[in-house]
Amino acid sequence: MTGNPFVGTARVGWMEFWSHLKSPRLIILIVLFALLVFGASYGLSQSPTMGFTNSAYLFGHPAIRNETDGTHYLVIVWVADVRGTPMAGILLSLYNASFEPYGGGTRTLIENLTTNSTGWASADLGTSFPSNTSFVLQSESGGAYLMGMTYVSFDQTLSNRTFTLGAISTSSTIGPTGSVTIFYTHVLTTTGYPATGANVYLNDTSEGHPDANGFFSTSLAPGPQTVRITYNGYEESYMVMGNTNAGPTYQNGADVVLLTVTTFFGLLLPIAAIAISFDAVARERAQGSLEILLAQRVRREGILLGKFLGAFASVALPVTVVLLAGVGILTAVSDKAPTGTFVVAVVASSLFLVAVYTLLMLLFSTVAKSVGTAVVFGVVLWLFFNLFFSFVTTFVLFSSGGSFFNPGTYGTLVVLQLFDPNTLFSMLVFLAIPSSGGYSGLVPIGYVSTATVVGAAVLWVAVLLVLTLFVFHKKAES
Amino acid sequence: MPTPMAIHVQGLRKRYAGFRSGVDALQGVDFDVARGEVFGFLGPNGAGKTTTLRILATTLSPTAGTATVSGHDVRKEPMAVRGSVGYMPEKSGAYPLLTGIQNLVYWGHLQDMDGSGLKDRARALLKELGLEEAADRKVKTYSHGMSRRLLMAQALVHDPPILLLDEPAGGLDPQGIRFFRDLVKRLQGEGKTIFLSSHILSEVEQTCTTVGIIHKGKMLAVDRMTALRQRIGASALVRVEVECDIPSQPVVQQLMAIPKVRMVYQLPDGIRVEAESGADIADEVARVLVTNHVRLRAVRPTEATLEEAFMSFFGGGPI
Incomplete structure (x- = not known):
């Protein structure tokens, strides 16, 4: 095949984006997200003795x-x-x-x-x-x-x-x-x-x-x-x-509020991404429009990339707007703005989380025979990374004789955490805390570098995208 | 230089891989469809019709063999194939939350069509297919017949030379079936090549110029409609079903005495009379029953279904 493999991406993507923006489930989730971000930004910005x-x-x-x-x-x-x-x-x-x-x-x-x-x-x-x-x-x-x-x-x-x-x-x-x-x-x-x-x-x-x-x-x-x-x-x-204000981790109190606000993102952002993308392919299959879509002059890669970009953008755009509005509230209430680079890093890390879960759900949505199965996949995925992953890795590591005091075991655990997008999200956020010098308990110096963490995030998205394209290509024509 | 054939299929095989055992949906299918022809692709459910159509529409990749559409190989040049065919799948639906016109414009866009001319073309098509009033209504409010017409408009939106229609009149009422029959004739008049599948003989009989019969993944026959009708018709039975009181033995004897009648069966609510091909026995059966004071409720001459017809002709067993 010759030519641009992403023919049709813009059309499919725009359709996906546009149809989600009007969907009640996106509106409900974004309103919930906004309430949490705005509430936390406002509440945590109050008197410091809170x-x-x-x-x-x-x-x-x-x-x-x-x-x-x-x-x-x-x-x-x-x-x-x-x-x-x-x-x-x-x-x-x-x-x-x-x-x-x-x-x-x-x-x-x-x-x-x-x-x-x-x-x-x-x-x-x-x-x-x-x-x-x-x-x-x-x-x-x-x-x-x-x-x-x-x-x-x-x-x-x-x-x-x-x-x-x-x-x-x-x-x-x-x-x-x-x-x-x-x-x-x-x-x-x-x-x-x-x-x-x-x-x-x-x-x-x-x-x-x-x-x-x-x-x-x-x-x-x-x-x-x-x-x-x-x-x-x-x-x-x-x-x-x-306590000295210029501690190793926190220089600016507004950054701390922003950091605190991000703590529930690992729970909520995946839900938004899952709720939007779980049926991106399964729904088309169920309602019979996939067969028509596949017969149009668009490439499989174009369809899938369009679906990803459309679904991603429909979550990413409101999430970014809500986050920036939250920063605005935080600045207005506490009279102190968070560090600009930290805000950028928090937004970028949040979008990473949305991208990973959107791709994972597209993958499952492609494999799933029905919309219902796709929903179950989504719930299991969410539970897996929010609950089981840390339990299981820690349990396996320590039940096999490892110890926190053993540098090898600890190093392995830190590297394993790179395979959990939720922990990776937290690592990305913590790495960006201004004046921490890249140090935080989550990203221990000497075990994993900033480049490794960022590289892992890029790999997550790239590998998932390629895998999903491959599976869609295989599965769509069967 | 394009081949003279609109569709050329040779040695086409498709195996659906399964967990324990796969299914050989197509086991070496060959046929050609000339330009401007209306090709009826006939066979019972599960014969491999949809599989063949999906391969021709490039939504399914074949396991072996070749298929070219408008001179383009479905595997090597799928984009060129997609541009030259309009495909109306059997079990499919438009986007329910979009209006008819929005659906059509979207598909037009995906066929690389342009914005301004596309909208006019979409409206004109919907008008032509009798969906003018419903054009700006969401598709979820459409009836089955309307949905089928919208999908037909979808197949036509980019004015392709070849149409692949999978059971276009499936599930429609007689009026809907007639609508599609007339549409196919009109499109043939415009010079389009039409490849349509069906399991109903009468549907293809009146529209198709050529018929291919597929059964269990193999082509049983490909022939001109007229020739095939003669071959099948010679072996097909004529049947009349009568809803009536159960006639007495002498009356049955009289029925058996009607020329060309071969057998009289008793049904729970009446009788069935079978006669040789070409016999027109309905009036005579009714006359015999009425003169013998058997109370009649209905007389229905029934055509042998295509499956029965070609199975009896080709010697296959029950389907």
Whole structure:
């Protein structure tokens, strides 16, 4: 055969594209996609502290109180979230623990506690000084959202101090304006009452007093800082670290929002591509128009390429528009635009995902005897790459004696992931994160290069296209 | 230089590969169709008619043998073949969500036709085929007959010299069958070569100049219609089916006595009388029954189906 093999591509492609643009299923899927992208772009661009969850934090203190029958030693507990909101009804267990010098040890339950309506709980350990032991406070609330445990120790210096700290800690999150770090602590007097009169200094600048519950928090600028707490002439100082904005991965908070928005693409974009292309050939076969199409002056290659380009464009075009609109919303709400090259990479990676699933479905649609079979193929394909692929590769690799600590096994796993278009999509997106230097957990340096990942994506599309052309050529004439 | 034959088929074989066993749909088929001829391709269902037509239309590749259409080999120059034939498949449909005119324009485009002239041609064709009113309606609202006419328009849109029509009147009512019969005659008048398949003798009898008979993937005969009619007709039986009360034995004797009657069969709701070829016995059968006071409900002279006719002629068994 001579001449242009893609005669008719434009006509067939335009017909495919045009008929899909009017189809309800494309409209429904694109509206769903737009709602998710717009919603996520808008929601994630809000206040950076959105990123802080309401995980509970456990603050435990030793306390000494003089009662009528002598000196009592107590463990005082307060449970709150990182914003200082108390949490009531949290079940806790207090253990007496002894530790061996080289690990191990025993613990015995002393008492079960429940926080009251203001988040407090306490245990009276009696009147003898509990030396050489640690008291382990552990959540018994299922532990799903509670910081697991905290240690409470008594030592002889306690009587020389005026306050104890339940924690001196920081928590960080990433928002559209970059990294945000909160410093928080919980200050009680040595008698176990909120040290509301304490002064908190950050680099010698007074930051105020703990609240009525003894809780204190403030946001930290990037870099190391000194926290100093004074109360009744006694003071303690600590070094804390504000998360640096120019971290290895995230420079621009808007990029982070965009990255977060892409996390559900692996689920949704394949569905759109499958829903559009599953019957591209099977439908023509079922309604009998394929026989007419094949008898026209178009080449088989032309028909299939036209079908691919038409189906691809009918998903790719609205997806691109929605993505760019999402970036617009994100920019408008957070007042910060994502990096241009990253936006381009996210769009290109999304189109890669659409292209791969469109081609896979064209292939199955060509092989399938009926439209129904083609649908089943599509569902199985989606499940396979979204669920089974990682399970199966990991299982096979590790059940055959591999280990994450073995570079060979790990390298094999990374290479195997290139055969999963969903993971490959994530890799492409992660590689494009600005200022990450190409590094991310998904694309480990030393195991797979950027060129390999991009090459794998190109190969996916090229090999599938050739294979589909071949199968269509064979199958169409039978 | 084009060959004088519009269609030339030699040693054509097609094997459909199967999982365990394949099917030999064509087992060495030979025939020629001259330009301007109306060639009736006859055979029972499953004989290989559609397979042959699909190979000629280049939508199916042959396993062995050669087929040329308008001097172009279907394997080596499929694009040239596609340009010179108009193909109306048997089991096929237009795009249901497009209008008749949109379907036709699309197919015209795929035949490398131009935009402006194409639309006029498509409208004119739809008018010619009686679809003028339905031209701008979606095809899903079309009746079976309308769909068949649209597919006929599809085969004609690029004005090809050769038409391949697979059971063009299949499933149509008598009016539809007549419409296609007249259309074929008109197209023959325009000098087109028409290759049409059918399993109904009467359909090809009145339109075809030449007939090829295929059975189980082999050609049984290729001949001029007139010659074939004589050969088949000589061996075919004439049949009259009568819906009536069951006649008594003396009445049956009288029926058997009608000249050329060979056999009288009893049916659940009447009788069937068979006579030699060429006999016109319907009136006589009715007269005998009426004079004997047998209550008559219907008298139907039935033509032997083509399958029966040529099977009886060629000595094959039941199909």
